[in-house]
Amino acid sequence: MTARPAPRLPVAAGAALAVLLAVLLVIAPARAAQRTVYLTFDDGPLDGTANVLSVLEQEQVPATLFMVGQHVLASPERKALLARAKAMPLVTVGNHSFSHANNRYKAFYADTEGVVADMLKANAVLGLTVKPVPARLPGRDVFRLRYVSRNDLSVGEVQAASEQVDFEFVAASDFDVYGWDFEWFHDGTGKPVQKAERLVDEIARLFAYGHMLEKDKLILLMHDQMFQDKFDGVANLTALIAGLRARGYAFGHIAGYSPAD
Numbered sequence: 620m621t622a623r624p625a626p627r628l629p630v631a632a633g634a635a636l637a638v639l640l641a642v643l644l645v646i647a648p649a650r651a652a653q654r655t656v657y658l659t660f661d662d663g664p665l666d667g668t669a670n671v672l673s674v675l676e677q678e679q680v681p682a683t684l685f686m687v688g689q690h691v692l693a694s695p696e697r698k699a700l701l702a703r704a705k706a707m708p709l710v711t712v713g714n715h716s717f718s719h720a721n722n723r724y725k726a727f728y729a730d731t732e733g734v735v736a737d738m739l740k741a742n743a744v745l746g747l748t749v750k751p752v753p754a755r756l757p758g759r760d761v762f763r764l765r766y767v768s769r770n771d772l773s774v775g776e777v778q779a780a781s782e783q784v785d786f787e788f789v790a791a792s793d794f795d796v797y798g799w800d801f802e803w804f805h806d807g808t809g810k811p812v813q814k815a816e817r818l819v820d821e822i823a824r825l826f827a828y829g830h831m832l833e834k835d836k837l838i839l840l841m842h843d844q845m846f847q848d849k850f851d852g853v854a855n856l857t858a859l860i861a862g863l864r865a866r867g868y869a870f871g872h873i874a875g876y877s878p879a880d
Contacts, residue, residue: 629810634790654826654835655871656863658682659799661715661755663843664690664700667809670852671843672703672710678860681709683797683873684843685755687817688744701745711873713753714794717741724758724774728782735785735792756786756869760798763790767833769798795874797873799840800831803859810842814856819862826868836876 663686675682684704691701704710717740720727728734734756738841742752745802762769770779770786790796795824801822813821819861822837824830831837846852 633738638689653869654867654877655837655869657836657838657871657873657876659713659755659797659840659873660684661842662687662690662719662839664697664704665843666802667846667850667852668697668700668704670846670848671856672700672707674846674853674856674860676707677711678857679709680860681711681869681872682870683711683713684752685713685715685753685797686741686745686862687715687719687757688741689719691744704740705746709872711753712745712747713755713757713795713797713873714741714745714747715735716757717744720757722758725778727757728759728785729787731788734786738789738794739792751795752793753834754789754794754796755798756789761786762798763787763794763796765795767832767877771775771798797838797876799838801837802840803845805820805842805845809842809847810850811845811855814872815862818859819866820867822863823866833877836871838873838876 658675658680660668660682663684668684668807671682671684686701686704691697701712704712717737718727720737738754742748759782760769760771760773770783772779774782786796803818806812809859819863822839825837826835846856859872
């Protein structure tokens, strides 16, 4: 039996398909490039902060380090880490409070004046004078920006409602308050839970389903202690940045997350 020739698309249809494929090849990378990851690190300066700064310098990506005033005052070495971070053009130093609420969050947020005073004290220690100061409140995933606002409902609606006055007064005291969209989790010792490759996959799914506060913008929360040498901190952070780059994502300065104008 003579084999039948394979069916052919009409010339016009074939040309249209070729154009469509070409357009998709252009659009897909462009779409990824529109998606921006904002790297943020909390609780420094601590063991691990030096590795964070070294990787950021090597990879030349922007990031924000939300620092704790008490940790800066703990030693000359930690003061030096603050100075090093502030000297890096791609690094933004933000306020993560003076006391970190001493990890007693409900008591901390029961005193609105105390919350504001604690944040202002951290400004003085960190030398943050340009207003508004980028900040992250201890223990709360809260946003208070010009065009973006969100409470942390994970603490329950009643508690969140009682704390709202704290957040409003902090914002009114010349702070831009940033929460986060996703976290690189760590265990009780500070060791990262997810591998960098898994984290990149999780971030890709969040982008695909639009599970962020702002479209195509994802703030990633990490903690300095995760990047200690004993946890292969340099290799892990380098792998994360490489994985995000391979997906075509951009890295953003926190000030560009929700521009004032």
